[in-house]
Amino acid sequence: MTYLHLMALEEALYIASIVILIYFSALQVVLLALTLLSFMDMRRRLRQNYYTDFECMARSHFTMPVSIVIPAHNEADVIVQCVDSVLSLDYPEFEVIVLNDGSTDETLSLLKRAFRLVERRFVYRKSIPTGEISAIYKSASRPNLTVVDKQHSGKSDTLNIGINLARYHLFCSIDADSLFQSNALLRIVRPILESPEEVVAVGGQVRVANGCVVEDNRVVEPRLPRRTLAAFQVVEYLRAFVASRLGLSRINNLLILSGVFALFKKDMVIQAGGYKANTVTEDMELVVRLHRFIRETREKGQRYRVVFLPDPICWTEVPVSLRNLARQRNRWHRGLIQSISQNIKMLFNPRYGSVGFMGMPYYFFFEMLGPIVEFVGYLLIPLGYFLGILSLTYLVTFLLLAIVAGTLLSTLAVLLEEASFGLYKGWGDFARMMSLALFENFGYRQLTVLFRVKASVDFLFGRKDWAKTKRESDTR
Amino acid sequence: MIIPLYILYWVFVILLFFVLATVLAAGINRVVSSSRQAREKAFRAKARELLLSFSRETGEGRINLLRDITEFLTPDTAEHVALALHRLEPPSRREVVELFETEGLVSHFTRLLKAGSKWNRAKAARILGELNLPVASAALYKALDDSDPDVRNVAARSLSRLRHPMAQSVLISVLGKHEEPVSSRIAAIFIEAGAASVPLLIKNMRNDNWRARFWSAEILGQVGDQRAERVLISALGDSSADVRSAATKALGKIGTGASVEHIVPLLKDEEWFVRCHAAWALGQLKAVDVIGELAEGLRDRSWWVRKNALEALANLGDSAIPALMHALEGDDRFARESALEALQKLGVEVRGSGREGTVRAR
Numbered sequence: 001m002t003y004l005h006l007m008a009l010e011e012a013l014y015i016a017s018i019v020i021l022i023y024f025s026a027l028q029v030v031l032l033a034l035t036l037l038s039f040m041d042m043r044r045r046l047r048q049n050y051y052t053d054f055e056c057m058a059r060s061h062f063t064m065p066v067s068i069v070i071p072a073h074n075e076a077d078v079i080v081q082c083v084d085s086v087l088s089l090d091y092p093e094f095e096v097i098v099l100n101d102g103s104t105d106e107t108l109s110l111l112k113r114a115f116r117l118v119e120r121r122f123v124y125r126k127s128i129p130t131g132e133i134s135a136i137y138k139s140a141s142r143p144n145l146t147v148v149d150k151q152h153s154g155k156s157d158t159l160n161i162g163i164n165l166a167r168y169h170l171f172c173s174i175d176a177d178s179l180f181q182s183n184a185l186l187r188i189v190r191p192i193l194e195s196p197e198e199v200v201a202v203g204g205q206v207r208v209a210n211g212c213v214v215e216d217n218r219v220v221e222p223r224l225p226r227r228t229l230a231a232f233q234v235v236e237y238l239r240a241f242v243a244s245r246l247g248l249s250r251i252n253n254l255l256i257l258s259g260v261f262a263l264f265k266k267d268m269v270i271q272a273g274g275y276k277a278n279t280v281t282e283d284m285e286l287v288v289r290l291h292r293f294i295r296e297t298r299e300k301g302q303r304y305r306v307v308f309l310p311d312p313i314c315w316t317e318v319p320v321s322l323r324n325l326a327r328q329r330n331r332w333h334r335g336l337i338q339s340i341s342q343n344i345k346m347l348f349n350p351r352y353g354s355v356g357f358m359g360m361p362y363y364f365f366f367e368m369l370g371p372i373v374e375f376v377g378y379l380l381i382p383l384g385y386f387l388g389i390l391s392l393t394y395l396v397t398f399l400l401l402a403i404v405a406g407t408l409l410s411t412l413a414v415l416l417e418e419a420s421f422g423l424y425k426g427w428g429d430f431a432r433m434m435s436l437a438l439f440e441n442f443g444y445r446q447l448t449v450l451f452r453v454k455a456s457v458d459f460l461f462g463r464k465d466w467a468k469t470k471r472e473s474d475t476r
Numbered sequence: 477m478i479i480p481l482y483i484l485y486w487v488f489v490i491l492l493f494f495v496l497a498t499v500l501a502a503g504i505n506r507v508v509s510s511s512r513q514a515r516e517k518a519f520r521a522k523a524r525e526l527l528l529s530f531s532r533e534t535g536e537g538r539i540n541l542l543r544d545i546t547e548f549l550t551p552d553t554a555e556h557v558a559l560a561l562h563r564l565e566p567p568s569r570r571e572v573v574e575l576f577e578t579e580g581l582v583s584h585f586t587r588l589l590k591a592g593s594k595w596n597r598a599k600a601a602r603i604l605g606e607l608n609l610p611v612a613s614a615a616l617y618k619a620l621d622d623s624d625p626d627v628r629n630v631a632a633r634s635l636s637r638l639r640h641p642m643a644q645s646v647l648i649s650v651l652g653k654h655e656e657p658v659s660s661r662i663a664a665i666f667i668e669a670g671a672a673s674v675p676l677l678i679k680n681m682r683n684d685n686w687r688a689r690f691w692s693a694e695i696l697g698q699v700g701d702q703r704a705e706r707v708l709i710s711a712l713g714d715s716s717a718d719v720r721s722a723a724t725k726a727l728g729k730i731g732t733g734a735s736v737e738h739i740v741p742l743l744k745d746e747e748w749f750v751r752c753h754a755a756w757a758l759g760q761l762k763a764v765d766v767i768g769e770l771a772e773g774l775r776d777r778s779w780w781v782r783k784n785a786l787e788a789l790a791n792l793g794d795s796a797i798p799a800l801m802h803a804l805e806g807d808d809r810f811a812r813e814s815a816l817e818a819l820q821k822l823g824v825e826v827r828g829s830g831r832e833g834t835v836r837a838r
Binding site: 047048051052053060061062063121122123125127193194195196205276391393394397398400401404405407408410411414415420422427428434 | 484485487488491492494495498499501502503506509595598602610625629630633636655656657660661663664667694698729777781813814816817820
């Protein structure tokens with residue numbers, strides 16, 4: 001390599017490192033600001049809960065009824081427990097609609113046996129266009145349970161059928177492999193009861209069930225997973241849900257509500273066209289489209305809110321093998337890119353107000369492009385060292401800086417969890433969470449960056465499959 | 477050098493400082509919150525223990541316990557004592573509540589309810605509600621107009637516990653004035669009062685505010701007292717669709733045959749939710765004379781109206797069979813399918829229909 005080449009490379013590295021540093025600083029500032037907002041909101045929410053009489057809500061004639069929609073594709077391992085757990089929720093009036101999405105396992109027959117299902121004649125009205133239904137069953141033992149059998153048509157279409165069949169004005173989508181607190185539904189419906197005109201959707205917090213002690217389909221003792229890969233995800237979920245989403249919700253710029261546990265106003269979702277077919281992450285796509293639809297059609301001065309709540313907690317199993325984690329993250333990131341790119345006209349568009357200038361840029365620059373910038377950083381800095389442009393001291397300092405910045409966000413999320421719920425009681429779990437917050441920066445974080453970079457490449461090459469992860473239960 | 481090393485170094489040091497501070501804060505928070513939780517738990521247990529012993533003891537022991545409760549009672553512990561009061565029989569309860577008054581805690585919390593910080597106002601509202609003192613009710617009524625929704629909510633909840641004879645006459649004046657949770661809490665007070673609240677609610681159906689009329693109709697339906705039938709029938713012609721809808725629903729629950737002829741015109745109301753409730757109410761009232769009108773409802777442009785008309789017809793039993801059979805031959809596919817479903821609900825076996833391929837019985 002000639003001297004001139006080296007000069008040009010040094011110049012390029014200089015510009016790249018400036019860009020990375022600016023990006024990195026901006027990201028840290030934004031994430032810290034969101035965490036601060038989360039701290040403020042969490043404090044308010046917890047006080048509100050202290051003064052809320054959930055028992056009274058559970059008995060009230062005026063608590064709005066809810067339709068719970070559970071799509072199930074090959075969920076034989078968990079479906080009966082899940083339906084049992086949902087049917088025993090503490091709520092005055094609700095119905096449960098389980099949609100068997102062409103399962104090839106025992107899902108339907110197990111449901112038939114467990115809940116004494118009887119086939120019914122039906123009239124099916126398609127408020128949202130969907131595929132056809134094969135059969136509808138009502139339970140002889142649980143009058144508020146309906147089971148629908150249909151050909152496999154994907155999660156979006158299945159959810160849309162659930163919406164079409166829902167009797168009530170609110171519907172709650174949940175995953176079949178999740179566990180709930182008994183008053184989770186009362187808690188998630190609260191913002192709509194308080195502001196029925198304004199709130200259009202509410203999301204609950206998703207926590208890692210691996211390692212927890214479960215009795216009668218309820219998590220009775222939250223514990224950290226024994227397997228390190230799952231334990232890293234506990235800290236990651238805290239960062240994503242408790243720290244980031246709560247902050248975004250406070251400024252009404254939240255573009256993701258996890259489909260694992262989310263409540264929607266049915267008429268609003270129907271007007272927006274329901275879940276979109278051929279999407280990789282239908283939950284994010286719907287929320288982005290709801291924002292877009294409402295901002296395009298609302299009357300002047302009409303307010304709306306998409307709310308995230310930290311206290312309705314839903315527990316879900318996370319992948320414990322690298323292969324499944326890679327598939328899950330790949331799908332999530334492709335879904336994110338797809339949702340953003342399909343609604344890219346919202347970016348910096350004054351018509352979409354704060355979502356156009358804060359929410360969309362946040363997801364576009366930090367969530368979507370973040371892994372690529374981080375990946376480039378990981379390549380460029382060592383490259384500079386090997387080419388003799390950077391000193392070893394510089395390389396080490398830069399890497400330490402990246403590590404400590406990542407650790408800060410994770411420890412803040414743990415602090416927020418400690419100051420609010422404090423679910424993990426033992427000092428051993430506390431020490432482990434703090435060490436996970438540090439050690440996730442040595443390998444785990446880079447690994448998830450790689451998964452997401454691969455997802456970006458896959459997206460560019462047109463990969464659109466759903467890539468379901470295989471269940472790996474390790475609850476106690 | 478690309479970026480001066482010392483800048484990276486200082487950023488690193490600052491971030492590291494924050495990491496350590498965060499870890500330390502989390503650790504301190506864990507210690508502090510567990511000791512706070514332990515203290516609260518101890519307060520709760522002690523309050524419960526004192527009150528239980530007080531309820532059992534007599535004579536000298538009782539006087540001593542009253543002294544112990546007085547010593548224990550401070551603004552910090554008052555909430556725990558107040559929340560444990562429901563464990564006492566009325567005479568013992570009265571004695572302890574008197575302590576709150578003599579110790580100046582009632583006036584302390586009444587002041588706090590007016591001028592404290594948001595959460596202190598909420599706390600004061602909660603304690604005053606538990607004390608169930610007429611002197612506190614005026615402050616709680618005022619708190620319904622608090623600038624903060626959480627305080628209003630707690631005040632409504634406290635008022636619902638008061639069961640004060642004056643409560644209803646005051647609360648009726650604010651019915652429908654507040655947001656949904658507060659209004660539904662106030663409504664629950666009237667529902668719990670049952671028949672005693674009916675005259676007030678009937679009178680309130682003449683209120684100028686449509687929200688007040690709406691909530692009154694809702695409550696009258698829940699209370700289920702037939703004295704309200706006449707006023708609810710008058711409300712069927714209300715200018716507000718919400719009131720018409722609530723009145724129709726209420727008549728479906730408490731009405732008699734006399735209501736039917738007044739509800740029928742609402743099957744043609746301009747608002748779908750009024751038509752929908754009218755169909756439901758007619759089914760509940762077993763209005764066999766209006767089967768034709770209900771069968772018309774099967775062709776309504778709103779799905780909910782068609783659904784309720786169908787369920788109403790199924791509710792009417794065998795008398796509805798001819799109308800449903802007739803609907804099987806109509807042009808509207810949904811009406812045909814709905815009629816088929818209703819007939820099957822009534823146990824009629826239908827094999828095919830005039831329109832092969834569109835309606836089939838299994």
